[in-house]
Amino acid sequence: MTLLIRTSILALCAAASVSVEASGRVDNFRLLDQDRLAHELYYYEDASAIVLMVQMNGCPIVRNLLSDFRALRDDYAGRGVEFAMINPTLQDTREAIRQEADEFGIDVPILVDETQLIGEGLGIDRSGEVFVIDPKSWTVAYRGPLNDRVGYETQRNDASEHYVADALDRVLAGEPVEQARRRTQGCIINFPERQRQEAHAQISYSETIAPLLKKRCVTCHSPGGIGPWAMTGYDMVRGFAPMIREVVRTRRMPPWEVATDYPALHGDRALTVEEKRTLVHWIEAGAPRGDGPDPLTEVEPISEEWALGEPDLVVTSPPFTLPATGVVDYQFQAIPNPLDRDVWVRAVSIHPGDRKVVHHVLIGTTEEVIPEGDDRRFNAVFDNYLWGYAPGADYYEYPEGAGVLVRKGGQIHLQMHYTTYGRETVDETRIALYFHDEPPKYHLRQQVVMGTDLAIPAGEARHEETGYFEFDREAEIYSLFPHAHFRGIATGFDLVYPDGRREGLLQVPRYDFNWQHTYTLAEPVIVPAGTRIVHTTIYDNSARNPANPDPEKTVTWGLQSWDEMLYGGFFFRWTEGTAENPAHDDLAFRIGQFFGGWDDDFDGVLQAAEMPDRTREAFEGGQLDPFNVDGDDGLSPAEYRAFVEYRRQQRAEQEASAAGN
Numbered sequence: 001m002t003l004l005i006r007t008s009i010l011a012l013c014a015a016a017s018v019s020v021e022a023s024g025r026v027d028n029f030r031l032l033d034q035d036r037l038a039h040e041l042y043y044y045e046d047a048s049a050i051v052l053m054v055q056m057n058g059c060p061i062v063r064n065l066l067s068d069f070r071a072l073r074d075d076y077a078g079r080g081v082e083f084a085m086i087n088p089t090l091q092d093t094r095e096a097i098r099q100e101a102d103e104f105g106i107d108v109p110i111l112v113d114e115t116q117l118i119g120e121g122l123g124i125d126r127s128g129e130v131f132v133i134d135p136k137s138w139t140v141a142y143r144g145p146l147n148d149r150v151g152y153e154t155q156r157n158d159a160s161e162h163y164v165a166d167a168l169d170r171v172l173a174g175e176p177v178e179q180a181r182r183r184t185q186g187c188i189i190n191f192p193e194r195q196r197q198e199a200h201a202q203i204s205y206s207e208t209i210a211p212l213l214k215k216r217c218v219t220c221h222s223p224g225g226i227g228p229w230a231m232t233g234y235d236m237v238r239g240f241a242p243m244i245r246e247v248v249r250t251r252r253m254p255p256w257e258v259a260t261d262y263p264a265l266h267g268d269r270a271l272t273v274e275e276k277r278t279l280v281h282w283i284e285a286g287a288p289r290g291d292g293p294d295p296l297t298e299v300e301p302i303s304e305e306w307a308l309g310e311p312d313l314v315v316t317s318p319p320f321t322l323p324a325t326g327v328v329d330y331q332f333q334a335i336p337n338p339l340d341r342d343v344w345v346r347a348v349s350i351h352p353g354d355r356k357v358v359h360h361v362l363i364g365t366t367e368e369v370i371p372e373g374d375d376r377r378f379n380a381v382f383d384n385y386l387w388g389y390a391p392g393a394d395y396y397e398y399p400e401g402a403g404v405l406v407r408k409g410g411q412i413h414l415q416m417h418y419t420t421y422g423r424e425t426v427d428e429t430r431i432a433l434y435f436h437d438e439p440p441k442y443h444l445r446q447q448v449v450m451g452t453d454l455a456i457p458a459g460e461a462r463h464e465e466t467g468y469f470e471f472d473r474e475a476e477i478y479s480l481f482p483h484a485h486f487r488g489i490a491t492g493f494d495l496v497y498p499d500g501r502r503e504g505l506l507q508v509p510r511y512d513f514n515w516q517h518t519y520t521l522a523e524p525v526i527v528p529a530g531t532r533i534v535h536t537t538i539y540d541n542s543a544r545n546p547a548n549p550d551p552e553k554t555v556t557w558g559l560q561s562w563d564e565m566l567y568g569g570f571f572f573r574w575t576e577g578t579a580e581n582p583a584h585d586d587l588a589f590r591i592g593q594f595f596g597g598w599d600d601d602f603d604g605v606l607q608a609a610e611m612p613d614r615t616r617e618a619f620e621g622g623q624l625d626p627f628n629v630d631g632d633d634g635l636s637p638a639e640y641r642a643f644v645e646y647r648r649q650q651r652a653e654q655e656a657s658a659a660g661n
């Protein structure tokens with residue numbers, strides 16, 4: 001036993017010290033830049049080289065080198081070299097870095113290493129140092145100054161030595177760099193943890209590490225949970241330690257990436273900066289067991305009791321057989337609604353049949369029965385949306401006094417996302433609904449910001465689509481559900497108040513199609529009439545996006561995962577509305593859903609170029625002139641609404657006369 005532990009600690013030490021100093025290899029990492037876009041090092045696998053300069057606000061050497069850095073970037077960008085900076089300082093906040101970038105015209109990503117873990121691994125010591133990384137071997141081909149132009153209190157007009165350019169020429173030619181390491185003159189960066197390796201070996205597994213894993217990971221990494229391995233004790237954790245280090249450094253686990261200086265969320269899963277440091281330092285110190293009991297051996301199995309008590313209705317999804325391996329398309333299932341009366345739902349709960357495979361479930365209802373094979377099945381859950389389940393959140397109770405009305409008959413729709421785990425299995429997921437005894441005070445509503453006219457050019461790595469919904473009366477917002485497909489990489493919501501003030505509501509710097517999270521605000525937000533909720537998603541349609549099914553294709557709106565969506569769902573209520581007196585203008589509501597997606601310049605008027613084809617033709621042909629009351633170059637929501645009402649009326653008359661014939 002002792003021997004076993006000792007050898008594995010040795011193995012770990014070797015793995016953990018895979019820092020640049022030891023073996024020359026750079027481990028993968030993912031960091032957010034000054035604009036909160038996520039960058040993963042190994043994403044740039046096909047680059048011919050990666051140039052990373054250490055940046056620190058207020059360091060004169062870095063500032064003086066910026067023009068040389070830009071010139072170098074312009075010289076080599078066409079040859080497949082990627083350029084970025086990294087800021088591993090304790091003192092520079094993202095906001096301060098963004099300001100420095102604006103002030104000094106830094107137009108490359110500055111990766112913010114707030115935990116200092118990446119800087120420690122790279123052995124960074126001074127700002128101004130430049131790393132030339134060769135992605136073919138993930139080794140550092142050169143580290144040192146950019147050139148010999150700038151030193152402490154010395155600066156010349158021209159450099160006589162161009163170290164980084166020379167190193168790049170060598171790497172591009174597939175040759176080794178003659179002098180791979182040079183001393184950098186720059187500002188010393190404080191890495192306090194670097195001197196604390198002995199203290200890291202004293203971090204207590206029993207009192208610190210195991211409780212941390214229990215709090216942040218065990219909901220999924222338990223026997224029968226969705227995590228592929230269970231944290232059942234020290235031996236498991238020790239075995240997976242190098243992998244834990246990797247998933248923390250690459251921000252893959254826990255699967256929750258939300259900007260922290262935004263309104264707080266319920267059930268936030270993120271590791272704090274301090275927790276990340278503790279976990280990785282403990283692993284890098286050899287993941288010592290130390291003394292004390294092992295809290296992970298007493299993890300309780302997930303209860304199969306309904307946490308909210310006896311449900312009013314339980315329905316079960318049709319049995320679905322998953323193969324042992326491979327990717328399973330989303331399943332769109334429909335269950336006949338067995339109720340013979342209308343009900344107000346107050347809570348929803350789910351028990352996946354096989355927790356290891358159920359990655360998410362979205363639930364909604366339709367009054368209509370949509371037959372199998374009908375394309376409308378893809379979107380049916382959103383017609384009268386109830387909730388979205390993801391592992392670790394087994395139920396959702398609506399806000400006090402609020403409910404969703406489910407009419408009798410029709411169907412209960414499920415969108416199921418399954419992942420395989422190496423063994424065939426059959427899933428039958430149970431959905432429990434809880435009803436209000438009396439109609440609730442408030443009608444909980446779901447609305448969506450939709451951009452149905454999106455077009456993501458083939459090959460584009462950073463394409464942004466945005467749209468809004470304007471509240472026509474005061475509203476209280478509860479939760480947010482951003483949704484995109486394989487190409488979505490970042491997403492978020494902002495509020496723009498009637499006075500023009502803009503406030504962030506949610507930012508997800510790394511969207512992952514596999515995790516369809518509903519983000520519930522810890523404190524609901526009340527917004528006055530005229531406020532817009534703005535939803536923005538960034539898409540990566542390049543070949544570098546490993547999830548991209550076809551980088552050659554310009555992608556447009558569609559329900560299938562290989563098409564795309566700009567889809568920002570949210571739950572809210574009208575503050576004046578009650579269940580009896582809903583204070584709800586349904587036609588305006590339906591128009592609002594599309595209007596803010598079409599209105600590309602956000603000016604509140606649909607100009608011809610922004611209109612859907614048929615409307616544009618009518619507008620340009622003059623048929624819409626009677627509706628364009630103010631005679632300007634487009635239609636306001638009220639004008640558009642009058643036109644829709646007219647068209648509806650016309651259609652009704654046609655139908656009536658057809659019926660009369």
Ligand code: HEC
Nearest residue numbers: 216217219220226227228240243244247253254255391392
């Ligand atoms: C919400 C559920 C959930 C939580 C919470 C969670 N994991 Fe995971 N974990 C998964 C799933 C599912 C996978 C399989 C890969 C995937 O689907 O992304 C996984 C995979 C992993 C892997 C294997 C890496 C791989 O994909 O090969 C490691 C290591 C890991 N998790 C560590 C952690 C740690 C450490 C924590 C807590 C800090 C954590 N996880 C929290 C669900 C979770």
